[in-house]
Amino acid sequence: MALTRAGALRLHTQWLPGRGDGPRSDGPAVVLLHGLVMDNLSSFYSTLAGPLSRAGHPVLLYDQRGHGRSERPPTGYDRDTAVADLAALLAVLGLDHRPVHLIGNSYGGALALHTALVRPDLVASLVLIEAQLTGDWIEEMTDTLSVAALGLEDGRLRAQLAALGQRKEARLTAGADALLNHTTLIEDIAAGRAFTARDFARLDRPVLAVYGEHSELLPGARELAAQAADCELCVLPDVGHTVLKDATAGLRDAVLARLRGRVGAVAG
Missing domain, CATH: 3.40.50.1820 (Alpha/Beta hydrolase fold, catalytic domain)
Incomplete structure (x- = not known):
């Protein structure tokens, strides 16, 4: 790698x-x-x-x-x-x-x-x-990602996973939070169009x-x-x-x- x-x-x-x-x-x-x-x-x-x-x-x-x-x-x-x-x-x-x-x-x-x-x-x-x-997959995906972003925003899920020893899951959750809440990913997808x-x-x-x-x-x-x-x-x-x-x-x-x-x- x-x-x-x-x-x-x-x-x-x-x-x-x-x-x-x-x-x-x-x-x-x-x-x-x-x-x-x-x-x-x-x-x-x-x-x-x-x-x-x-x-x-x-x-x-x-x-x-x-x-x-x-x-x-x-x-x-x-x-x-x-x-x-x-x-x-x-x-x-x-x-x-x-x-x-x-x-x-x-x-x-x-x-x-x-x-x-x-x-x-x-x-x-x-x-x-x-x-x-x-179809409406862009709108549906944008809605799904927006809901996920709200759920990750306060960091409690990541802390709970870490406390349970689920380090891989906690790391993936931290990456998802960074993508969804600290980049333009959701906005960029929403601005696209279906084929x-x-x-x-x-x-x-x-x-x-x-x-x-x-x-x-x-x-x-x-x-x-x-x-x-x-x-x-x-x-x-x-x-x-x-x-x-x-x-x-x-x-x-x-x-x-x-x-x-x-x-x-x-x-x-």
């Missing part, structure tokens, strides 16, 4: 070289984008990062701005700035010479899709895992969308599949929004199969 300077920001990164009998390690990198606030790169450790690396895919994980061990500036939590952070990171690591495969979970999926729309030169393909796409059918129609990168059959976000994924030129929708049974955690095996198999097809197409 390392702190890597990407523009004016230091981002916590981890690089896993491709191993095994799969694609060569000099093939397109896979970049993993985690979700918001309580999430960080560690959510991919035992779920996707290891299996992808063992299958021969070089993998980049990083804590996004303000998350995990990355620096937490007071501003810059909109999607355009997130894309700029990613572009700067790829450049400084020498990974900007060819497009990368982006895999995003939850809000990380929304960032992956936005990247493909505004910087398609960076993107070889997309895997969207339970990404928020359409539209027009966005999906102009998407020119292949997409695998993986959702749980009980997910409230599934209608947006179906609209994406209907409008995008190359989108495969994979619906995993008996799970909702927690696909990454609770349907890891099915997700892993779908992602590896998709990447094998894409690498084969590039090689051919």
Whole structure:
């Protein structure tokens, strides 16, 4: 693990070289984008990062701005700035010479899709895992984060967790408090917009969308599949929004199969 300077920001990164009998390690990198606030790169450790690396895919994980061990500036939590952070990171690591495969979970999926729309030169393909796409999700997320911010503001929850010896939970809670109450994250998300059918129609990168059959976000994924030129929708049974955690095996198999097809197409 390392702190890597990407523009004016230091981002916590981890690089896993491709191993095994799969694609060569000099093939397109896979970049993993985690979700918001309580999430960080560690959510991919035992779920996707290891299996992808063992299958021969070089993998980049990083804590996004303000998350995990990355620096937490007071501003810059909109999607355009997130894309700029990613572009700067790829450049400084020498990974900007060819497009990368982006895999995003939850809000990380929304960032992956936005990247493909505004910087398609960076993107070889997309895997969207339970990404928020359409409907009132921005308003709903803003409301949820605002309520969470109020609950964290006085610090009592963090103190209670620390007193109970739950140091990891206390640390995550402290990070969430810092993000929600001491940065513009909530305001920046509220100023964004949901994706539209027009966005999906102009998407020119292949997409695998993986959702749980009980997910409230599934209608947006179906609209994406209907409008995008190359989108495969994979619906995993008996799970909702927690696909990454609770349907890891099915997700892993779908992602590896998709990447094998894409690498084969590039090689051919």
